[in-house]
Amino acid sequence: MAQYFADMYQAVSSALIGMSITIKHIWKKPVTLQYPDERQVMSPRFRGFVHNDTKKCDGCGICAKACPVDCIYIETEGKAKDRYMTRYAIDYNKCIWCSLCTENCHADSITMSHDYDHSVYFRDTLVYEFMDPNEAKVPCHRITRTELGWWVEPKAEKKPVEKPAPESGPSDDKGEDH
């Protein structure tokens, strides 16, 4: 009989504890992000889609050589000071997001962006062209390029607001410049 009342007490009290926990959550702000409108803030070293800033790129081709899956296509014409880059493309079907291209880039033009949601209907669409095909045959020399200033503007990327890195605590920001 004592067990009967003890069970009853436990049932009522535990139900009340559970209900007091759930009622607290009603007043809290939900943790959900409304995805297309709000996005999660990615960590600084997040490896999203590779992006090449053709304003900085001098077409040296080291990234293509470093790439273990050969997904970077660079086509150039001419030699020495008359060298032109005609095509810079990345095939994201092949890309394995290893970040070796960004680590080897001496111009800091190729970076891992924070974009991750480029779904497509056809595989061909995943080959990203970074040069304007109409404006092909552009000199690859850095100085000339800056003077001319007609390189294809990279697609404006919605940068999420990044939280300032905590000043104390374990530092995890080495290699942040990639």
Add this chain to the structure above:
Amino acid sequence: MEILTDLIRSWFGPDKMSDQAVFITVASTMATIMFIVMALCALIFTWAERKVAGFIQSRYGPMRTGRWHGWAQAVADMLKILGKEDIIPAEANRFFFSFAPILVLLGSLLAWAAIPWSPGFVSADLDLGLFYIFAVSSLVIVGLLMAGWSSNNKWALYGAARGAAQMISYEIPLALACIPVVMYTGSLNTTDIVIAQQGGMLNWFVFRNPFLFVAFIMYFIASIAETNRGPFDMPETESELVAGYHTEYTGMRFAFFFLSEYANLFLVSLIAAMVFLGGWWAPIPGLDFAPALTFIIKGVLMVLLNMWVRWTLPRVRVDQLMHLCWKVMIPISLICVVGAGIWMMLSGQAGA
């Protein structure tokens, strides 16, 4: 009712209509109003339930349909469900399969007749009102069993059998919990029960004496089980029986079950408000300027309490469910009946 009768008589001119014609017109008008209220409450509560569930779990619930917090989600769902194909399984019993949803809906709708919305506004002012409500809501069990059996589906049959066992069992504490109130009022008439609670919050039956408070809790638990909602949603356990008795139903027939579930939810909440929480009387005497609104607000608060319980507690086992009903709730309800009677006798509060 009298107001509506007079209105119809004045519209059509006195002595133009026979008493029967007036009665039929009034009755069908009231039935239509009740059906619209029922459909509307099902619409609003499906949305409210998903929002409450969301916020309890630290998420939003529907947000996209309509501008503000996905308010049009329920409307969109209703339109979608109306456009669905009506499928009857080849092996099902066609007559009973089609008839069951109507019976379930009828059981819910009939009980609405005896709900007193405000002084004088009750579809059927029956002397046995409370008894009538409990009697006709048993029709739901018949429809439920019929649906499960005629679907010719294992899950549907299990769900229906569980549902019937559960609802028949829990009707006992449900009715027993109301008996102390009937003892106080000396009447089963729903309007009389509400009128007996006039004069502020302390005259509501919940706060009259401790036994009535316990009876109210018993009523609340039994009403959750009676509407087949969590933590007692044994007939529909989606993790075990796909959807229980309405596994095979589609389109409009499924909508009938859904409508009936939410209508029943609002109905038991309104009965709780009517029997224990003072019906249309405001908590402070003198604030009774909107009786129907007060009554509906009380009902909606009870519905929200129901949702809160549903999204907090995990589902119980079948044997636990039966143990709770037969070994805990029925004895306590009986003690409440006896205790309330003794309290009445000792305090000299005996009713009419």
